[in-house]
Amino acid sequence: MTHSQSEEYRKLLDYGRPPNVKKCFPNSKALIVSGKYIDRAMLAKGGCMTIAANGRNAFVIKGTLAAAQRANAAVIIEIARSEGGTGAYCSTSLWNIARQTDAYMNEMGITIPVAIHADHFGIKKPEDIEPAKTEIRSLFDAGITSIAIDASHMPDDQNLLANLELNPFVPEWAGLETEVGEIKGKLGLSTPEEALFLIQGLNANDIFPDWIALNNGTTHGIEQSDAGINVALTVQIHEALAPYGISGAQHGTSGNNSDRLRQIAKKTKTTKANVATALQMISWGVKVNDFGNAIMDESGSFIKEAGKGVSRATWEKMCAFAAANNWQKGNFKNLNLPFENILTAQDAPIRERMIKGVEDFVFTLLTDVFNTADTADLVKKQIFETQSHTPGFKTKRIEQKNEWTREKIIEKASKIAVNKGPEGDFDD
Numbered sequence: 001m002t003h004s005q006s007e008e009y010r011k012l013l014d015y016g017r018p019p020n021v022k023k024c025f026p027n028s029k030a031l032i033v034s035g036k037y038i039d040r041a042m043l044a045k046g047g048c049m050t051i052a053a054n055g056r057n058a059f060v061i062k063g064t065l066a067a068a069q070r071a072n073a074a075v076i077i078e079i080a081r082s083e084g085g086t087g088a089y090c091s092t093s094l095w096n097i098a099r100q101t102d103a104y105m106n107e108m109g110i111t112i113p114v115a116i117h118a119d120h121f122g123i124k125k126p127e128d129i130e131p132a133k134t135e136i137r138s139l140f141d142a143g144i145t146s147i148a149i150d151a152s153h154m155p156d157d158q159n160l161l162a163n164l165e166l167n168p169f170v171p172e173w174a175g176l177e178t179e180v181g182e183i184k185g186k187l188g189l190s191t192p193e194e195a196l197f198l199i200q201g202l203n204a205n206d207i208f209p210d211w212i213a214l215n216n217g218t219t220h221g222i223e224q225s226d227a228g229i230n231v232a233l234t235v236q237i238h239e240a241l242a243p244y245g246i247s248g249a250q251h252g253t254s255g256n257n258s259d260r261l262r263q264i265a266k267k268t269k270t271t272k273a274n275v276a277t278a279l280q281m282i283s284w285g286v287k288v289n290d291f292g293n294a295i296m297d298e299s300g301s302f303i304k305e306a307g308k309g310v311s312r313a314t315w316e317k318m319c320a321f322a323a324a325n326n327w328q329k330g331n332f333k334n335l336n337l338p339f340e341n342i343l344t345a346q347d348a349p350i351r352e353r354m355i356k357g358v359e360d361f362v363f364t365l366l367t368d369v370f371n372t373a374d375t376a377d378l379v380k381k382q383i384f385e386t387q388s389h390t391p392g393f394k395t396k397r398i399e400q401k402n403e404w405t406r407e408k409i410i411e412k413a414s415k416i417a418v419n420k421g422p423e424g425d426f427d428d
Contacts (some may be wrong), residue, residue: 007031007312009111016113016383018173018390024098024143030099030105033379033389035115035146036177039210039247041074041378042271048371049250049265051362052076052117052275055097055268056083056336057343058104059283059351063358065101065110073150073372074379076146076272077101084277086135089333091340094118098143112376113383115146115175121276123151123162136169146175148213148249152220156180156194157413160201161406167207173390177249177272181215182403189233192417195402199244201409204399207230211249211272212241229256238269244393247271254278255288255290258369271372275362280333282319282361283354285309292361302332308357310343311345311350317342 012031021032042048051068055077068075077097084093092100098116105114123129139147148169151162163178169221170176179199181190195212202209214237217230229250238248248270251281254277264270278292285308287295297303304315309323318335321327327334344351366372382391 005023008242012383016379017388018145018171020140020171021098021143021145025102027109028102029158030102030118031113031380032102032105032143032145032382033113033115033230033257034173034178034281034391035076036391037113037379037382038074038076038115039144039271040382040394041113041375042372043247044382045268045371045375045379047266048375049270049273050075050370050372051376052119052249052272052274053250053279053362054080054274055084055092055100055393056120056276056280056333057092057340058100059343059354060071060279060358061092061097062104062108062353063086063115063283064279064362065104066355066359067362067366068112068114069110069378070359071107071373072112072376074113075366075372076115076117078146078274080120080276081118081122081150081331083121083336087179088337089241090336091421092336094139094144095142096306098145100262102143109292112230113379116144117146117148118144119148120150120179121147121178122153123149123166124153126158129162132166133169136166140171142175142305144174144414146177146210147175147285148179148211150177150213152179152181154353155175155413156197156416157410157416159378160198160409160413163198163202164205167205172331174306175211176207176209177211177213177248178209178215179409183278189230190216190237190340192237194418196240197238197412198417199241199246201404201412202401203244203395203397203406204401206397206401208393209246210394210396212229212246213249213251216250216386229264231260231267234264234268234270242269243395243398244356245393250274254292261291261365261369262371275365277333278334278361279358282357283309285354285357287316300329304423308355309354311346314339314342314346314350328411 053064083090151159216234249272253273253275285303287303
């Protein structure tokens, strides 16, 4: 009898899978769980974080799952709203990522716990809030088990107010991430004051996020310098937030060196590390350094490694398509949507090496950098203890609700010294 057929595992599926997952996939043997459980497992082990892999293509999802099974690690599969929303540039979407992941887990015999996260559900102006209420409900109808409400593009008071207005549409059992400060490198860094304002305002209204994402010095996509994550700033903000029981979500992990990522795992309360661009590039066979940053040739073009990723003929088609659309460097991500079926139509050995490249990179991250090995057992232990699809909240209300009315939120925000830096395209 395999592990996935054992009585113990059947109980895990019964206890641990949220109601939307059971409804979407009634006959599944995939242990898809709330993001809350993934966070709690990292905290239980201590000094570790797990990958939140942006599944821009099927090969990234499969490779990440294979690596997690090898490492016995609990992981998160995610897609950002910009990547897989209504204006998507990937064929993986917010509405099919749970179905894809569930299918691959059953196909591959994956038995570690996995959360499905809707990342960067962006709210850029107040007018975005009303339609988001319907869209958020639709995501959970499609099997999502965790979400990031990202209104960080707006002023601090509007960010908080948007989170308050949208929270009723997120199930209480689901993983919840919030964000302060757009991700834009060394510009417009988040401050302890801004982070406290957001989390205190949510706490006063009985909203207890699992994660907060900061602008702590990194960027999305290809790192242009070695500045990267500001570990000291991250420690400072996490210490300020300690009474509120919130963990960190590290965005823009691709391109940061392994030692810096080890420090984030060891010295801060970060339990979730987003990896997107590196996994995409590795699946394609683009040459990267040991921490996933693409290496360019003298002309500033990507280097395709022989015997890795897509076939040479497919890569040449991709490059020609990118050139015709004037897509360079970070804009190569736009190739995901028009080329998904072409990539899937390649010979089996090509597809398998694309998956294997991602698997080996993610396995090293999980075991040698993020310290995530064997966290799958911690999730399973907690599910047996709770006999529920939710572990509950990590904290309780400690702020006074009458101090956080709409009027007082606007007044408090007006007194915060803010430097958000220039505007830009920092969605995923």
